[in-house]
Amino acid sequence: MGIEYAMVHVLYTIPPAVLLTLLYQPLISKLDLYKIGFLVTIAVLATVPWDSYLIRNCIWTYPSNVIIGPTLFDIPAEELFFFVIQTYTTSILYLMLSKATFQLPYLRAEPKLKRRRVSNNTSWRLCRIAGQLFFAGAIIASIGMIRDNGRASYMGLIALWAAPFLLLLWSLAYQFILGLPLINTALPILIPTLYLWHVDTLALQRGTWVIASGTKLGVHLWDGLEIEEAVFFLITNTLVVFGLLAFDNAVAVLESFPDTFRNVPSLPSPILLVKALLLSATDYDEKRLLCIQDAANRLKRKSRSFYLASSTFSGKLRVDLLLLYSWCRVADDMVDDAATPKQAHASIRDLEDLLREEYRHRYPSSVVRSFREHFCAPIPNLSDGNQAISQLPLRFLAKKHFEDMLLGFKQDLEFADPPPCEQSVHWPIITERDLETYARRVAGTVAMLCLQLVFYHFKTGLDEVERTEILSAGARTGVALQYVNIARDIAVDARMNRVYLPQEWLKEEGLTARDVLQDPDSLGIKRLRSRLLDRAFRIYEEARGAIEKLPQETRGPMRVAVESYMEIGRVLREEHYTVKAGKATVPTLRRIKVAWRALRG
Template identity: 55%
Template sequence: MGFDYALVHLKYTIPPAVVLTALYRPLLTKLDAYKIGFLVTVAVISTIPWDSYLIRNQIWSYPSHVIIGHTLCDIPLEEVFFFFIQTYNTSLLYLILSRPTFQPRFLRAVRSSSHPKGAINPQWRYYRVIGQVALVAITAWGWHMVRDARLATYTGLIIVWAVPFLLFLWTLAYQFILGLPLTNTVLPIMLPTLYLWIVDTLALKRGTWVINDGTKLGIHLWVGLDIEEALFFFLTNAVIVCGQLAFDNALSILAAFPDLFPQRAPLPSPALLMRALLTPASRYDELRIVGLQEAVTRLRKKSRSFYLASSVFQTQIRTDLLLLYSFCRVADDLVDDASSSTEAKSWIAKMQHFLELAYNPEDGADDAAMKKFVTETFPAGTQTALLHLPVSKLSREPLEDLLRGFEMDMDFESGTSPIRTEADLDVYAHRVAGTVAHMCIELIFSDYNTTLAPQDQQTVVEAGDRMGIALQCVNIARDIAVDTKMNRVYIPDTWLAEANLTAADVLKDPSGPMVEKLRTRLLDKAFSLHRGAKDAIERLPVEASGPLRVAVESYMEIGRVLRQEGYIVKAGRATVPKSRRLRVAWNTLRER
């Protein structure tokens, strides 16, 4: 009886688990726990028979003086714990590295040349076959080494046990595995592999576990590390990460194509996940994939704060929020980038007609009419934003109010400010920002179960509206100089009069000392509204309350920057350094 193997865990496997858990704990959701628990269960159950066979056939062994002595199927409990802790650590690292990536945008539709619309991405079928042939060949090679019963026996046993899992996962998720960035695939495999190679080298040198002579090749990756052990840790980590990738592939399909899976629970069953993975890529809606890709591009370009915050949301709600943002951004750009007020008003009228068609209670022909109107009326680069707006989860009124907010912007063209009083400012901010917060909360209540009564839900929605007004006040405070280039001053005329200014004075000099005082007044209003509304966020489902706080606090940080002297200005706007935005996000999540 000894504690050498237990000390390996205490020194080398448990500390990384503690660190990774602490890092990811603010982001951890029920779905993440479900994924990790599922993979840990599969890993332990599938490894026990294989490891037990190796021990009983004396391919490797554990000296009695290095283990406590308790076993399961002849496997020391320390070894059983290793199956758990390796899967747990690698899974957490994968979750940390992949969280910033919006994975549904990497889905790919596939069509053959015989399809009425023509071929699209036909080469992906060959990638699948090439991978399958290679993995089958490797498995056959491993089986040959096992049957040969010589020095390559251990290598062969590793291959015939691990590679079939990779073959299965490759067949289900090969597109996803190949399409994602290396931070989602290669990095979470290689980092824990390199670490475990070092740990294994130290353990082999101390004799904590022993690979018996006669079943190993005698080749070393480096001094002290047998090539078989290097292969074992590489393949096991590859299986763990590919298992996570297959899981996320299924979640991405469920989120990206709700028409294919209209009924689904927050924690999808293994059967539903398999159904998603087995759905042919020929059934994917390529226009929706394009819409998701364009939505991500718009968010990255137009709002770095909200793009950072979006990574905290789970896949389904993140998808809906991205599509909502994409519509709002396109609608705003169509109006702001119009060459004349007449053209801008025309776009507003066209979007109002779009809403009439989208919210028409009848189906069939009316849906086709809506699609026809969009494709014939709107620029090609904007169409997916309208076609994939999640109207089934949103009420029509806030979208109508959003367009009314754009109409208020048009009033500046007549030379008359629509923001005469603070009440006008509130109306405007409600229309262009409070409505967006309203719709975000509607999406959250649609995607997550809630125990709140309808009247309590309405209370949360109203608080969200006030929070949206707060964020718009920060936006106005930040963009005073930028707005003057469009001949717009969103500071109420009554506030200007109290400061002995007119809108013309601000247009002439948007950076004077009195303007700075008015900027401070806008920020004071924003932070007052923020304090009064932020507690309501905590009444949202827990999966959404933390991420929504990140979105809010990331933007409010702009207001905090504006309060500081010498803030950094880029393109006429105050900016928050990325490191500071990350720190705000981290601190905000830790508060829950």
């Protein structure tokens, strides 16, 4: 009886698990815990018979003076714990590295095969087949190594145990395995593998566990590390990560296609996960996938703060929030990027018609086509695309909020032809009340739509009065965010002949709108920027308590979404800040710190 093996855990396996847990704790969700528990259970059940066989056949052994004593099927308790702690640590690392990645866009629809038609996904099919052949070949080779009953026995047993699982996981989730960024796939395998190679080297050198000399090749990766042990830890970490990728692939399918999988629970059963994985890629809704991909790309390109915040949301709520943002962004761009005021007004009319038709549950022809030209990239081999608003649960979203947003866009167009004189009455933002009305239309409405999506996806237990109060606070928060946006973009807006600072404020500083257009960085304008930011933070402080009344699953993510943007206001208050494309930006590390603090509450 001894504690040497137990000390390996105390010194080397438990500390990184604890550290990663503390770092990831603010981000962890019920689905994450379910995922980890699922993987740990599978890992233990799959490894115990194999490990027991190796021990009973003396392929590897544990001296009695290094283990505490209790065993299960001859497997020491410390070894059983290794199955759990390795799977847990690799899983936590995978979750950390993949959290920022929106995985749904990595699903790829495959067209149904037709005679004489060459699929654009041929290369993907070839990769899938190549992987299947590789793992099938490993199974065949492992049988030969075991039959020889010689020095390749241990390597053969490793391959025979792992290759069938890898073949299955590859066949089910090859799209995610191949398509996701390496930070999601390779790093979660390589980092724990390199670390465990170091731990294993120390254990082998100290004799904590011993491999029988007649069953190993005698090749070392480096001094003290048997090649079989190196392969073992590489394969086991690959199994864990492939299992997590398959799990996430299944969840992505469940979240992407609500028409196929209705009433999906927050913790899907293993049977439902398997059904999702078995859904053929030829049955994927390609138009919906395109719109999800387009929405994710647009958010990442247009707003890094909100893109980071979106990673803290989960499930179908995240999908709908992305689609909502994308629609609002595209609608705004259709107006702002119009070649002439006449074209911009026509775009607003088209958007109004589109809303009217969508809320009637019909698909117009010319209107939708006009919108699609600005929104969705063309789908190969299809004449039409789709648009985000057709994918949203509109029956739970108030049409008035969309209409008020378009009123805000119309207010933007009043800047299109600035008056030749300095009469302030000609400018649309005259008083602070005008500014608040504008901000409520273009941002407060979006906040209320986001909250309505929260109420749709989560049971809140709130009565109508409480919901109304939260929506009102959300609208106020949207106003605060828009004030920050205006404060940041004074110079950018000036280049578009737009001045959102109230004329009465300018008059108090002895300025006019023309002065802002000519010198948006003057001392007087800086004082007004500070005034606008003070007003933004005052409104935010008054409204922020409503976040804590939201469902628990959404409180942290909502705090991240708001705090990430309010941090821009804090940056603007500093003497020196980074400017990119004419706008103040928050450094990436600082955004991460803000998000982490917001999640912790």
